[in-house]
Amino acid sequence: MKGSISASSKATHSGKAHDANVDLIAVVVAVTDQGPSVLTVGQANALPSGPFELGHRSLQFGLRTWVEQQTGHQLGYIEQLYTFADRDRTGEQRQQRVISISYLALTRAEHAAASGKRAWRSWYDYFPWEDHRSGAPPMVSDILQSRLLAWADEAGQDSLRRERRQRAAIAFGFDGRDWNEDLVLQRYELLYEAGLVEEATRGSEQSASLLIPGTSMIADHRRILATGIARLRSKIKYRPVVFELMPPVFTFLQLQRTVEALSGRLVHKPNFRRLIEQQDLVEETGETTADTVGRPAKLFRFRHAVLDERAVAGTKLPLSRA
Amino acid sequence: MKGSISASSKATHSGKAHDANVDLIAVVVAVTDQGPSVLTVGQANALPSGPFELGHRSLQFGLRTWVEQQTGHQLGYIEQLYTFADRDRTGEQRQQRVISISYLALTRAEHAAASGKRAWRSWYDYFPWEDHRSGAPPMVSDILQSRLLAWADEAGQDSLRRERRQRAAIAFGFDGRDWNEDLVLQRYELLYEAGLVEEATRGSEQSASLLIPGTSMIADHRRILATGIARLRSKIKYRPVVFELMPPVFTFLQLQRTVEALSGRLVHKPNFRRLIEQQDLVEETGETTADTVGRPAKLFRFRHAVLDERAVAGTKLPLSRA
DNA sequence: CGAAATTATACTCATTTCGAGAATAATTGG
DNA sequence: CCAATTATTCTCGAAATGAGTATAATTTCG
Numbered sequence: 263m264k265g266s267i268s269a270s271s272k273a274t275h276s277g278k279a280h281d282a283n284v285d286l287i288a289v290v291v292a293v294t295d296q297g298p299s300v301l302t303v304g305q306a307n308a309l310p311s312g313p314f315e316l317g318h319r320s321l322q323f324g325l326r327t328w329v330e331q332q333t334g335h336q337l338g339y340i341e342q343l344y345t346f347a348d349r350d351r352t353g354e355q356r357q358q359r360v361i362s363i364s365y366l367a368l369t370r371a372e373h374a375a376a377s378g379k380r381a382w383r384s385w386y387d388y389f390p391w392e393d394h395r396s397g398a399p400p401m402v403s404d405i406l407q408s409r410l411l412a413w414a415d416e417a418g419q420d421s422l423r424r425e426r427r428q429r430a431a432i433a434f435g436f437d438g439r440d441w442n443e444d445l446v447l448q449r450y451e452l453l454y455e456a457g458l459v460e461e462a463t464r465g466s467e468q469s470a471s472l473l474i475p476g477t478s479m480i481a482d483h484r485r486i487l488a489t490g491i492a493r494l495r496s497k498i499k500y501r502p503v504v505f506e507l508m509p510p511v512f513t514f515l516q517l518q519r520t521v522e523a524l525s526g527r528l529v530h531k532p533n534f535r536r537l538i539e540q541q542d543l544v545e546e547t548g549e550t551t552a553d554t555v556g557r558p559a560k561l562f563r564f565r566h567a568v569l570d571e572r573a574v575a576g577t578k579l580p581l582s583r584a
Numbered sequence: 585m586k587g588s589i590s591a592s593s594k595a596t597h598s599g600k601a602h603d604a605n606v607d608l609i610a611v612v613v614a615v616t617d618q619g620p621s622v623l624t625v626g627q628a629n630a631l632p633s634g635p636f637e638l639g640h641r642s643l644q645f646g647l648r649t650w651v652e653q654q655t656g657h658q659l660g661y662i663e664q665l666y667t668f669a670d671r672d673r674t675g676e677q678r679q680q681r682v683i684s685i686s687y688l689a690l691t692r693a694e695h696a697a698a699s700g701k702r703a704w705r706s707w708y709d710y711f712p713w714e715d716h717r718s719g720a721p722p723m724v725s726d727i728l729q730s731r732l733l734a735w736a737d738e739a740g741q742d743s744l745r746r747e748r749r750q751r752a753a754i755a756f757g758f759d760g761r762d763w764n765e766d767l768v769l770q771r772y773e774l775l776y777e778a779g780l781v782e783e784a785t786r787g788s789e790q791s792a793s794l795l796i797p798g799t800s801m802i803a804d805h806r807r808i809l810a811t812g813i814a815r816l817r818s819k820i821k822y823r824p825v826v827f828e829l830m831p832p833v834f835t836f837l838q839l840q841r842t843v844e845a846l847s848g849r850l851v852h853k854p855n856f857r858r859l860i861e862q863q864d865l866v867e868e869t870g871e872t873t874a875d876t877v878g879r880p881a882k883l884f885r886f887r888h889a890v891l892d893e894r895a896v897a898g899t900k901l902p903l904s905r906a
Numbered sequence: 907c908g909a910a911a912t913t914a915t916a917c918t919c920a921t922t923t924c925g926a927g928a929a930t931a932a933t934t935g936g
Numbered sequence: 937c938c939a940a941t942t943a944t945t946c947t948c949g950a951a952a953t954g955a956g957t958a959t960a961a962t963t964t965c966g
Contacts, residue, residue, distance in 0.1 A: 281603030282636070284669075284683060314604070314669065316681070321669045345667040345685050347606075347636065347643045359638070361606060361683060363667050428892060514914080533954065535915075540952095556913025557961040570750060836943080855925065857944075878942025879932040 282347070282359035284314040286325045287483070289343065289490030290367045292382065293507045297393075298523040299382040300487060306381050309483045314363070325365050338506040339368040343489050346482075366490045368506035385491055386526075387477045388484055391434070391449065392491070394441055394527045405474055406453075407436055413456035443525050446492040450485060459484070495525055502543055505564040511547055513559035514538070543568055604669070604681035606636040608647045609805070611665065611812030612689045614704065615829045619715075620845040621704040622809060624801075628703050631805045636685070647687050660828040661690040665811050668804075688812045690828035707813060708848075709799045710806055713756070713771065714813070716763055716849045727796055728775075729758055735778035765847050768814040772807060781806070817847055824865055827886040833869055835881035836860070865890055 288310050290301035303310050310329065318324030322340055329337055343364040386393045391402050407430075414426035433449045435441040453474065454462045460478035478484060498504050498521060507520055518534050538544060544562040551559045610632050612623035625632050632651065640646030644662055651659055665686040708715045713724050729752075736748035755771045757763040775796065776784045782800035800806060820826050820843060829842055840856050860866060866884040873881045 282606050282683070284604050284681070314681070321667070342666060344664060345643065359606070359636070361604070361685075425892070432893075530955070532915080532917090532956085537953095553913085553962090555911085555963050557915080557963090559914060570747070571754075852925070852927090853943085854927085854945075858924095875933090875942085877934055877940080879934095879944080881943060 282361045285311055285360055285362045286314050286321065286328075287311040287362055287364040287486055288325060288329055288367050289364065289487055290329060290337070290369060291490065291494060291507070292369050292371045293520045293523050294371045294382065296382075296384055298385045300385055300388075300490075302381050302383050303379050304480070306383050306387075307477065307479045307483075308481075309479070309486060310380070311362075321363060322365075325367070329367060337367045337369055339503060341366045341493070343486070343493060364486045364489065366493055368494075368503060370507060370509060383477075385487075388479065388487060389446065389450070389491070390476050391474075392443075392446060392526050394443070395522055398435070398441065401475060402434060406434060406458075409458055409472060409474065410434070410452070410456055413458070441527070443527055444492060444496045446495065447485070447488045450488040454485075461485075498524055502564070502568065505543075508564065511549070511561045511563050513551055513561060515559060517544075517562075541568075604683045607633055607682055607684045608636050608643065608650075609633040609684055609686040609808055610647060610651050610689050611686065611809055612651060612659070612691060613812065613816060613829070614691050614693045615842045615845050616693045616704065618704075618706055620707045622707055622710075622812075624703050624705050625701055626802070628705050628709075629799065629801045629805075630803075631801070631808060632702070633684075643685060644687075647689070651689060659689045659691055661825060663688045663815070665808070665815060686808045686811065688815055690816075690825060692829065692831060705799075707809075710801065710809060711768065711772070711813070712798050713796075714765075714768060714848050716765070717844055720757070720763065723797060724756060728756060728780075731780055731794060731796065732756070732774070732778055735780070763849070765849055766814060766818045768817065769807070769810045772810040776807075783807075820846055824886070824890065827865075830886065833871070833883045833885050835873055835883060837881060839866075839884075863890075 288301070290310065292299055292301075301310060302308060312324075312328050314321060314324050318327065321342075326337055326340060343366050345361060345363045347359055347361050391399055391406060393399060410430040411427070414423050414430065417423040417426055429452060431437045431439055432442075433445050433452050450459070453459045457463060458472060458474045459476065460473055461482070461484060463473070479487070494503070504517065504521055504524070507524075508517060514535050515531075517538070518529060518531065521534070522528055543565060545565050547561045547563055549561045551561060553559070610623070612632065614621055614623070623632060624630060634646075634650050636643060636646050640649065643664075648659055648662060665688050667683060667685045669681055669683050713721055713728060715721060732752040733749065736745050736752065739745040739748055751774060753759045753761055754764075755767050755774050772781070775781045779785060780794060780796045781798065782795055783804070783806060785795070801809070816825070826839065826843055826846070829846075830839060836857055837853075839860070840851060840853065843856070844850055865887060867887050869883045869885055871883045873883060875881065
């Protein structure tokens with residue numbers, strides 16, 4: 263490009279400036295008894311998306327408006343994920359760009375009833391290798407490890423082969439490494455690169471026999487979902503966003519199960535309690551659960567005041583190995 | 585809006601879909617002896633920005649291309665900051681949107697020579713209240729505190745008044761609170777809301793007598809810069825991005841000074857060393873500095889291998905209070 | 907009804923990490 | 937050689953963390 267740097271965003275830019283279409287895409291997350299779920303449309307193979315329109319005051323507002331229309335509820339929390347650009351593939355002569363701006367939205371499980379074309383689906387339908395709540399899923403060592411190793415061995419150069427092996431080992435915790443729940447996107451990208459997910463085989467005539475389990479999505483929606491999950495998994499460790507997903511009143515165990523659903527791994531119960539308590543994130547309601555079995559649990563509510571009191575309200579999580 | 589959720593990003597969206605202009609804006613950071621600096625254009629009151637063009641393969645590529653043209657050097661590190669939308673204020677009848685996609689880019693100080701219309705400026709020209717390397721700047725308690733208090737007292741309702749006071753106290757560390765270097769954006773927004781920065785007075789006839797020190801920028805560029813600084817300050821704590829700003833070989837003190845320049849506060853020297861060492865982030869070159877005074881310091885280089893070895897290469901920083 | 911099962915909650919303890927400061931080492935400039 | 941200066945190493949107590957044990961309050965079942 264030859265355009266000179268413009269001193270002002272108001273200036274008319276020289277060069278081949280052009281117009282683009284703007285799309286808003288949402289990863290709407292809720293946690294139900296079935297686990298962590300995402301709002302989908304179509305054959306449960308697409309994320310809800312809509313155009314940014316002139317009537318919208320702002321991007322956030324645009325997204326909020328139509329997501330609320332769709333779910334019928336306020337979105338407690340919206341956060342921008344990533345913006346990317348693609349040439350429009352609708353095939354007109356005239357070149358056109360599509361700018362996609364993706365968001366992560368958190369809502370409450372009680373609002374999460376399915377209806378019409380929308381459906382709540384478990385994260386783990388799309389990423390079955392991400393759920394380590396009862397240890398590493400068998401498919402990781404039974405299927406992924408050998409396929410990724412085979413992919414690494416395809417490499418001609420020895421150095422490339424080693425690099426691929428190492429990347430796979432880090433991402434999936436092979437060779438006795440720890441599992442890192444935050445690497446959702448890296449793992450998906452690795453599987454894509456290795457041609458093991460359906461999305462990677464689309465352009466080519468590649469055989470589909472090597473595909474691994476996990477529902478695919480249209481376009482790059484599964485990648486966006488991976489981005490959202492990764493963001494959320496990392497964010498719950500230092501911001502009290504979990505509470506956006508909780509009912510107004512809850513027990514410690516419910517809170518813990520929610521965190522475990524999101525992070526895909528178990529936490530140590532007493533330590534979890536200790537951390538939440540010492541950060542003053544919750545307060546007792548005075549009530550207890552009328553549950554069926556065992557000692558009744560005290561009910562708590564989120565102390566919304568912490569959001570004002572402290573700049574950085576942390577939610578540290580004790581993620582255990584087992 | 586009445587458009588229905590589209591099941592596919594390829595589908596033509598119904599409703600008032602429209603085209604938008606896409607602008608790329610860069611916060612290019614380097615650290616010189618003069619401290620942390622940002623690349624500016626114009627009267628040093630604008631960030632470099634350019635249009636996203638059809639020839640660009642991708643957003644990253646577009647930005648990289650022209651920033652490299654401008655600085656004459658590779659950008660080691662680029663990261664997306666935020667995307668926002670504004671109605672075009674150039675005033676044509678036809679409504680038009682401008683989508684601005686901002687990036688944070690890190691480059692090396694040795695490349696940071698000024699030339700032509702471009703100039704490297706210290707962060708702290710724009711945010712003089714952010715430099716706490718020799719304690720809180722006098723202006724914080726001499727000017728900001730009283731102005732913000734006055735603004736709080738303008739509020740009619742008592743609850744609003746209290747809320748404003750508390751926000752100010754958290755953001756700026758009043759009433760004996762700790763200074764939190766990460767709140768760069770919150771502080772700028774607070775000052776904007778209180779009408780204390782030039783940008784806030786533009787639309788109105790407000791008197792400029794209450795403005796606080798600090799160079800303003802066109803449009804919302806100072807806000808974008810604040811976003812970039814905030815991102816970088818928080819990121820150096822858990823990712824080894826500082827090294828993007830360092831020469832190939834450096835001493836511990838140089839590294840420490842860079843971190844201090846960025847974070848705007850001092851760190852404890854022995855503890856800083858301990859942390860960097862125990863994370864294996866650097867390795868000795870075997871050489872020492874031929875400096876003037878004092879015991880010669882060993883020279884180190886960044887161990888690029890850590891980026892491959894570990895998924896999360898942390899750079900924890902011991903930020904001290906004094 | 908009473909023991910077993912079940913869940914909640916409280917406590918303990920060793921290990922690691924962290925913040926702060928003191929001590930020692932290697933230079934240069936008188 | 938001594939003072940000043942910067943680098944580097946150690947020490948130590950406080951706090952945070954990981955893991956496990958003990959106790960409490962229920963329901964369920966024999």
